[in-house]
Amino acid sequence: MQLTLEFGGGLELLCDSEKIHKVNVDLPNGADDLTMKHLLSWVRTNLIKERPEMFMKGDTVRPGVLVLVNDCDWELSGQLDTTIEDKDVIVFISTLHGG
Amino acid sequence: MEASSEIIRELEELKLKKAEIEHRISSLKAKLQETAAAAERCDAVSNGYSYPMAAAAIEHGLGHGLSPDQIYRYSRQLLLPSFGVEGQASLLKSSVLVIGAGGLGSPALLYLAACGVGRLGIIDHDVVELNNMHRQIIHTEAFIGHPKVKSAAAACRSINSTIKIDEYLEALRTSNALEILSQYDIIVDATDNPPSRYMISDCCVLLGKPLVSGAALGMEGQLTVYNHKGGPCYRCLFPTPPPTTACQRCSDSGVLGVVPGVIGCLQALETVKLASMVGEPLTERMLLFDALSARIRIVKIRGKSSLCTVCGDNSSFNKQQFKDFDYEDFTQFPLSAGPLNLLPTESRISSKEFKEILQKKEPHVLLDVRPCHHYKIVSLPDSLNIPLANLEARLNELSSALKEKEDGHVNTGSCTNPSLYVVCRRGNDSQRAVQYLRESGFDSAKDIIGGLEAWAADVNPNFPTY
Numbered sequence: 001m002q003l004t005l006e007f008g009g010g011l012e013l014l015c016d017s018e019k020i021h022k023v024n025v026d027l028p029n030g031a032d033d034l035t036m037k038h039l040l041s042w043v044r045t046n047l048i049k050e051r052p053e054m055f056m057k058g059d060t061v062r063p064g065v066l067v068l069v070n071d072c073d074w075e076l077s078g079q080l081d082t083t084i085e086d087k088d089v090i091v092f093i094s095t096l097h098g099g
Numbered sequence: 100m101e102a103s104s105e106i107i108r109e110l111e112e113l114k115l116k117k118a119e120i121e122h123r124i125s126s127l128k129a130k131l132q133e134t135a136a137a138a139e140r141c142d143a144v145s146n147g148y149s150y151p152m153a154a155a156a157i158e159h160g161l162g163h164g165l166s167p168d169q170i171y172r173y174s175r176q177l178l179l180p181s182f183g184v185e186g187q188a189s190l191l192k193s194s195v196l197v198i199g200a201g202g203l204g205s206p207a208l209l210y211l212a213a214c215g216v217g218r219l220g221i222i223d224h225d226v227v228e229l230n231n232m233h234r235q236i237i238h239t240e241a242f243i244g245h246p247k248v249k250s251a252a253a254a255c256r257s258i259n260s261t262i263k264i265d266e267y268l269e270a271l272r273t274s275n276a277l278e279i280l281s282q283y284d285i286i287v288d289a290t291d292n293p294p295s296r297y298m299i300s301d302c303c304v305l306l307g308k309p310l311v312s313g314a315a316l317g318m319e320g321q322l323t324v325y326n327h328k329g330g331p332c333y334r335c336l337f338p339t340p341p342p343t344t345a346c347q348r349c350s351d352s353g354v355l356g357v358v359p360g361v362i363g364c365l366q367a368l369e370t371v372k373l374a375s376m377v378g379e380p381l382t383e384r385m386l387l388f389d390a391l392s393a394r395i396r397i398v399k400i401r402g403k404s405s406l407c408t409v410c411g412d413n414s415s416f417n418k419q420q421f422k423d424f425d426y427e428d429f430t431q432f433p434l435s436a437g438p439l440n441l442l443p444t445e446s447r448i449s450s451k452e453f454k455e456i457l458q459k460k461e462p463h464v465l466l467d468v469r470p471c472h473h474y475k476i477v478s479l480p481d482s483l484n485i486p487l488a489n490l491e492a493r494l495n496e497l498s499s500a501l502k503e504k505e506d507g508h509v510n511t512g513s514c515t516n517p518s519l520y521v522v523c524r525r526g527n528d529s530q531r532a533v534q535y536l537r538e539s540g541f542d543s544a545k546d547i548i549g550g551l552e553a554w555a556a557d558v559n560p561n562f563p564t565y
Contacts, residue, residue, distance in 0.1 A: 008389060009319060010347065019392070054345060064341025066385075068398045075401040091398070093387060095337060098316035098349045099203040099291040099359055 001025060001034065001086040005043065009094030011065065014055055015047045023047075025084075036067070037080040039090065055092070064095045114241040122253045129260040132168075163188045168261070173215050186375035187215060193374035194218035196283035198271055198299060200251040201225070202349065202359030203313045203366060204289035205237035210367035211287075212255035212262060216374060219255060220283055222267035223247040230565065234349075234356035270434075271295065273422050276302045285373050287366055288312040293346050294426035294434060300325055300333030304410045305418055309380075311369045313362040316347055318355055320362035320388040323381055323400070324369055326410065330382035335404040335411075340430040358390050438549075441530040446537065448545050450553040453520060462507070462517040464500045468532045469523050477563045479522065479554070487528045494539060501541075519544045524565075526550035 005021045012019045023046070028038050037059065048055050054062065060080060061067055067074040068091040074082050084090070163184045170177065173187050195216045197204050200223040211219055225247050227238045235247075242250035248268045255264050267279060271290075276298060280286055286308050288299050296312070303310040309327035314320065326332045349359075365386065372378045387396045405412045427433050448456075456463060465482040467474055474484040483500050485493045497519070504517035519541055523529040529546035536544040547553070555562040 008387065009321070010317070010345070010352075019389075054342070062342065062345070063339035064337060064345055066336070066400070071396065071398045073398065073400040076399065091387075091396075093321075094345060095341065096314035096316045096319060096321050097291060097293050097296060097346050098352070098354060099199055099201055099289050099314055 001027075001084070003039075003084065003087070004089045005047065006089065006091045007093075008091065009096055011055065011092050011094045014050055014052075016049055021047060034084045035080065036069070036074060036078075036082040036084065036090075039084055040080070043092075061092065066093045066095065067091070068093070111244060115245060118239065118241040118253060122257050125257045126260040165191070169215070172259075172261070176214065182375060182377055186377050189375045190215050190371065191217045193285065194220070194283045195285045195287060195370055195374065196220035196222065196280060197287040197289055198222050198295070199289035199291065200235070200237060200247040201231065201289065201291060202234040202315060202354065202356070203363040204251070204287070205235045206360050206363035207287055207289055207313075207367040207370070208251055208255055209237055209258065210364060211370060212259045212264070214367075214371055215259065216262060216370075218263040218265065218283070220265040220267065220279070221248050221251050221255075222269065222271055222279065223251070224268065224270040230350075234354060234359050236356075236360065271298070273298060273424055273426070277305065277418055277421065280308060281306050284308070285370055286310045287370055289363065289366065291349065292434065293340055293430040293432045296333055297340065297430060298424075298426045301409050301416070301421055301424070304332050305416070305421055309373055309382075311366050311373070313359075313366040315359035315362045315388075316349060316354055317352055318358060318390040320358050320390070321385060322362055322365050322369070322388070323385040324373070325382075327373070327380055327382045329403055331401055331403050332407060332410045334409045335402075335407045336400060338404075338408065340432075343431050346430075346432055355390060358388070361388060361390070438525075439527040439530055441534055442546060446533055446545050447530075447548050448520070449548050450557050453547050453554075454558045456518075456520075462504050464497070464504055464517055464519050466497060466519060466521045466532070467523070468521060468528050473524060473565075476565055477551070479551070482522070487523070487532050490532055490535065497536075497541070516543065520547055521545070522547045522554075523550045525552050 001024070003023050003025055005023055007015055007019055015021070025034060025039065025042055027034055040056065040061065044052055044056055056062055069077055069082055069084070070089055165184060165188060169191070176182050176187055177184050193216055195211055197208050197211065197220065200208060200221055208219065208221060226244055227242045227247055227250050229243055231238060232240070237254045238247065238250045246268050248266045252264050252266045269275065271279070280302050286299065286303050288296060288310055290296060290299065300310060303326045310325040312325055312333065313322045324330065369381050373380055383400055383402050385398050385400050387398065403410060408414055409416045465479060467478055467482040467484045468487040468490060469484070470486045471484060478484065483497070485496060501517055501519060519536065521529040521532045521536070521544060526546065526549040529550060533544045533546040551562065552564055555564045
């Protein structure tokens with residue numbers, strides 16, 4: 001399915017400094033849905049070019065990263081269990097501390 | 100040398116005195132205007148052109164408590180149907196504490212003072228530096244080297260001499276935070292580091308204060324209102340602090356001046372909305388600003404978490420625990436970091452010693468491990484730039500540079516091997532590089548203590564720092 005993935009707050013540095021990635025992600029073998037859990041590992045394998053520990057910790061994003069599915073915090077849609085649909089926009093943003 | 104430093108010192112003092120006098124002039128002028136207006140009203144009465152008593156009472160008894168001067172000063176806000184005299188009256192009764200008078204605090208404070216927040220507190224322990232000026236627009240050159248709080252307060256007073264301004268020339272700590280924050284209705288987080296952000300949020304939860312939080316770095320900014328009307332606190336959103344490597348500072352990563360300016364203005368706006376009780380505050384939502392692509396995105400974020408260790412249903416977090424909490428340890432982010440000390444003395448040399456090596460023309464390679472865009476700003480002559488992040492992949496370049504020096508030297512008949520010196524901006528990355536290089540067989544590698552900043556301080560005062 002067609003997805004738009006966006007990285008911000010410095011996370012874009014982990015994927016060749018490209019902020020917006022229009023990608024095509026296939027459903028995992030035998031699965032009916034694409035979940036965020038699967039998408040995260042797909043991103044880690046296909047988009048993250050350096051320091052993967054700055055993106056993920058264990059099977060989820062590292063502390064300090066907000067995940068937004070169609071402009072909505074993934075806490076509200078089930079985090080790793082969130083089901084992703086065609087044309088969804090998923091934003092990964094690192095919290096900023098500067099001022 | 101001494102004479103010129105004497106002159107510079109006197110100049111600085113005079114500039115400060117000038118700024119203070121200018122501030123005094125503007126506040127006296129404001130006072131004079133006020134007295135003149137009052138006298139005029141009295142004259143009108145005593146000259147027989149008197150208003151009937153009822154009219155005089157109306158003048159000062161309009162119910163909303165705004166004086167004629169306040170009506171005139173804030174008239175453009177009073178004319179807004181959705182804000183009006185009620186909004187202004189609430190604003191004038193409100194008190195706001197702005198924590199940090201830097202890139203975010205500067206525009207926030209200017210607008211909050213101008214628009215008539217009744218009482219404005221400013222807390223900051225830092226002094227104004229030349230490299231602050233591009234974004235911390237509340238400060239003027241006359242205040243370089245002087246406390247930001249003094250500078251910011253003077254600027255706010257010169258814009259609006261009729262509001263109360265409190266100055267706190269100190270760092271916010273768990274020992275003073277509860278006492279200071281408790282005196283204000285709304286708290287504005289305009290700080291620049293994770294421990295302060297957690298500490299301020301926790302303190303706001305304990306005191307039940309709304310927190311207008313802004314952050315900016317590079318070309319991006321973020322804004323939200325925490326701990327307001329059932330919305331989340333900072334810990335609901337970020338229960339675990341991020342790794343230290345993900346916490347960049349403006350002084351290391353850079354920031355375009357206008358970016359914190361935009362976020363600081365929006366912080367002032369959200370504060371005005373909260374204080375005047377108009378509009379919809381940015382709670383349970385977050386504004387993400389990307390300056391480079393000119394995009395602003397407002398996203399929905401989680402509400403208050405029932406499991407939050409500070410504001411959650413079963414939280415037992417109290418004021419005593421707050422006072423005892425070590426935020427620097429919690430975030431692994433020391434606020435006053437001493438210099439890194441990775442290497443034994445024999446693997447290091449001072450910038451003065453390096454100068455002697457240059458003067459004696461001893462064969463060597465100088466490796467600069469800063470990022471390329473730093474190297475472009477300024478560098479020492481004849482240095483080789485391989486950023487620390489790429490060092491592992493580019494070791495062969497270093498080997499050939501050393502080989503070249505060695506070959507060059509064989510021709511002159513000397514037999515010493517060329518040494519390898521490593522430099523960076525402040526002397527931390529150079530130590531990491533030397534540690535790695537020594538492990539990789541470059542036994543002569545030494546770091547220049549204190550980096551280019553030490554070179555500028557101890558060897559060449561004309562060498563630019565940034």
